[in-house]
Amino acid sequence: MNAPRADGSRLGVVVNPTAGAGRAARAGRRLTARLRSAGHHVHDLSAPTAAATLAGARRAVDGGALDALVVVGGDGTVHLGAQAVAGTATPLGIVAVGSGDDFAACLGLPCHRVTTAVDHVCAALDAGLVRRVDAIAVTCPGRPDRWVTGAVSAGLDAAVNARATAMRHRGRARYTLAALVEIAAFRAWSYSLLLRGVTDDGGLPLRTTDGGRAAVWQGRAAMVTAANTDRIGGGIRVAPDARVDDGLLDVLVAPVLTRAGAAGIFPLMFTGRHVRRPDVHVLRAREVTIAATPTPEPPGRAAPLPDAHGDGERLGPLPLTARVVPGALRVLVAPDDQGGARRRLTT
Template sequence: MPTSAGSPPLSEPGLHGAARPRRLGVVVNPTAGRGRAVHAGAGVLAGLRRAGHDVVDLSGPDADAALARARAAVDGTGGTGVDALVVVGGDGMVHLGAQAVAGTDVPLGIVPVGTGNDFAATLGLPVRDPGAAGVALCRALDAGAAGRRPVDAALVTGPGLVSPGSGADQGAGRADGPRWVAGAVSAGLDAAVNARANRLRHPRGSARYTVAAALELVRYRPWSYRLTFDGVADGPAGLRSGAGSALHLRPGPGGTATWSGRAALVAAANGPQIGGGIRVAPAASLDDGLLDVLVATDLSRAGALAVFPSMFTGSHVRRRKVHVVRARAVTIEPGPDAWVAGERPLPVAHADGERLGPLPLRVEVRARALQVLVAPR
């Protein structure tokens, strides 16, 4: 396994024999990180075997095949089950892994070599350094229960969801059931930028998001939404607004609260960042049992142009029309003006950089639904 300067190889004494050999399933995304994942994946497989683990390569010719193999290995229907699932790639591979292990006792190991790596960065894992990530993975496995970190995950439901293997905005895709999300669900300009970035071949890396944002802002107008919140956090912590007045929520049945209006950005965040370092919800926590739902109301094109750069530092949440509602769940639907003649279609929702499908959809946090392998400090 390749290592960076100062990162010991997996075969170094003290890392070579695991406390108890584990049976590990590994899934590699060959396209992640401009092809870096192919080389890294081979190193991960070899390194984990040198460390004494029983390793099976679950990678497939496409995402659907890889996910089917991973699910079979996790639930044991493919023969022998696995003690952990390891993904090699970026946030898209974390998303695929979450579909297989969320809600189970099987932990997820991450070797982050993709474009964004936002979920891994939030966890403090070594990013774009497969050698260091492999060493940390072995340390987490050796530590047993101390090497697992339980974090929240969001469960998304809706009639238009497509399978994780439907590709980057390649039409409707295959209909699918609920989807697990590790990081954030984007449903506004953030989703339109994600879709555009997925279609761009150049530039590489996180710069694609900047170029995609510039292209989408040329044709931007705020969209009409209806949001229904469940379990809004009590007190001032539940509703955070920028320099202006708070987002006006109307009480609804069963303790719900609703908002209707035009917005530029709508994102339901489990973690703080997306798109390779865009801090969409800087105060979001992976283990607080709540979503941070960002709503940037009817920004003009100039206002949206001003907000986007500030999202890299998280300072956009201090702006007058940017609000954050902390809640257990949110339903995102087209608003009352969405069907007016001349309206642009609402963006297709994305999550962890992957296409989810059109609105409506419901996003609900599930506390501690995902176990992640993180080396003890």
């Protein structure tokens, strides 16, 4: 996208009307009115289903019809927008008015404040500034590739996410309620991890393979999470030192085998103190393949692995490969943002 056009930018807007208990619908109307009054050409790409919305957004981006795509909602809406623009030159604007807004929060964007968030996007468009950040490319055998902006969860956090999503209660407390249920039924799962580009083993005993170009770990664990950002689930600090622009994944492995151990970890995750425990390891790598391994428990007694989730959205069963792609996503930022490197939209 070039610097702001004299005749206004061509903008696609995607609104999730159910996000934020109705805040997103109001924000979408306010945003569209503000953008059109400023002379921008706004195309409402929202459709009755997420699949139809994504298909329309992809057509617009791939056809060169947009100077930017702006999403209005929570992390699920950001996830949808990333499928359309990650790996392209089209930047993503975010009006964060969902229940969690973890990706926006880690970038220092305004969250849960409709007027401020709309003002921010408009100022970013006027200034023509973007921040380039990393995204996770996820490949799963037999399923379409996906982009994830925040974290890929493949353990207890994925099980909690799935249960929380299914709950009728939509407040932030649903993650805590879901965690209590999942911990009560917890039995550790068996994993095999293949890591490439490891820069820090986090104290986890790894075995090298592929001529030293990769490392392997096998064992039972409560959590395996590949994080691009520091938080998930509305502020759970799953990987508190993760950075969205360092070209690395923070891979959290918690080889905790008991319910008491799992129950002890979860409360600490709200502040990130769980990583201080000796049974929690955070590795740094460019890529990780996560697979299930046969369990030593008798058939019928082994706990089935939960489906993996990314940005709170279901990715499907293991195995999968998560690979960080540096600078894959361009995010619109306002001139007063303090969240990292910016550059004008000249490419």
